[in-house]
Amino acid sequence: NMFTSVFCLTVLSLDRYIAVVHPLRAATYRRPRVAKMVNGGVWLLSLLVASPIPIFAGTATTRDGQAVACNLLWPSPTWSAAFVVYTTLLGFLLPVLAMGLCYLLIVGKMRAVAQRVGWQQRRRSEGKLTRLVLMVVAMFVVCWMPFYVVQLVNLLLPGRLDATVNSASLILSYSNSCANPILYGFLSENFRHSFHGVLRRCLDASLCCCHAGEGSAEEEEEE
Template sequence: MDSSLEVLEQVLWNDTRNESLSCPFCSSNATPHTEQEIYTAQLSSLIVPVIFFFVCLVGLVGNMLVIYVVLRYAKMKTVTNIYILNLAIADALFMIGLPFMAIQNAIFYWPFGFTMCRIVMAIDSINQFTSIFCLTAMSIDRYLAVVHPVRAANCRKPSIAKIFSCISWLLSIIVVLPVIAFSHTDGQKSMCNIKWPDPVKVWSTVFILYTSLLGFFLPLFIICLCYLLIILKVKSSGMRVNSSKSRRSEKRVTQMVVVVVAVFVLCWLPFYILNIVNLAVEPPEDMLFHCLYLFIVILSYTNSCANPILYAFLSENFKKSFQKALCLKKARGHRGGKNTGLHKKKHKVNVTSPDTEMTTLAENGRGCNH
């Protein structure tokens, strides 16, 4: 066996059992024994980093674009978009750390030192919790906008959304303190993982349960409750959602948030289910489980690059803002007298809701003058 395979067996696949699968960044404990398993492990060490770098590129560009348009254009600073902004910031920060993970998967050890291990692990974990907390806040906001549009008008302001966003970040940091405290690199040629103190099983089990509850299942319950109440309210009151421009716009915003939440659940639910299952059943030490684990981890990471794509398809405002920021929207109203009236007419839209999708960017006719 050559030296690279020895590194593969002795370093990457050490059977320590001192890590927790509750961190998607942490490696699994599969140990390749046969030549086929070793070949599969080597193949994954090539494919996974490529996927990580691709996700990083798409996610970083997309989320930076979201951050730019929300901060750049005044009419994009709605309550929902404030939460989307914080969601994009969390995903962008995570994307910055993704190349470090890709390199670890490619060379079978963590070469960046103890401090960077803790920093990257912290960013990775904070992204998980900030994302779900922001989605929960967005869902509560949708409930207030649809069910209590008048009573909740004073609560649904960008300034209030900023306060709740800061609370989401603070809660996320508090929840992931154990990750920051116990992130560990065990000397040279070792992986960056969580190393629990004794009793390891108790620490690992408690951490999996409380992160799964606070970071997924409890927020998911609140989100589902919000949309259930919205459905019941609409049906019981006979609200005609399409009766006005304002209500149509609220419906579109709500649909966008529902899709974003659904994609988040689709990407992260397998990861949390795997964690819960592993509490009752010891993870098998074979390459099939390792491949399954890698697929689930990659699926959870792709969520960070999916949101900007969803915004572009589901929100006309985001679509126009992206086109404007990327200089894809050609100037209108300067090609002849026939278009001038139409161009002016577009600036007379009534904005009746803080989250209205009928907003027209006044800069649309200015080409790429940012």
């Protein structure tokens, strides 16, 4: 989930870059078929990058011998250090740099052509979606950066951080999954309308089931 989230955000940032900076190319690349292929590629890449986790995952007895914990059982400390650097680079630093570059280019483009005829309306429509994606990216950085900082500190200065700090950084990183729907709800009108439609259909379906159940019960009583 960690790698899939950051890779999807990177793809969304690239999509915003193409839509704003290269609008003519956007008509070629931004199609349902291309989107499906890109999504499939993101999931395959995520599975490949995360493949060391199921390979080296296992259970081990805790130091006090009172419990068994799930953990990554590396052949040596060097492997563990390499995995921390590996995940930090591929799961955070490189994607964040790519996303940051995309938005710098987007801002430069929007400022350069803001006065052109017909650009203002397009700027507003593209700007809304760009702000939404930018907010989601910012939330990702806020939630995940402490986790990676803690991992690097544990690597460079083992035993210096309290267990509470490790747990807090992990909880904050997981909270990113809860924050995204809230952001979409506040910032995306399409998301709100779609969500209301889903709730309405679920409510209608539950009412139909209730009425059908009541009708069956009445028929059984009459018999």
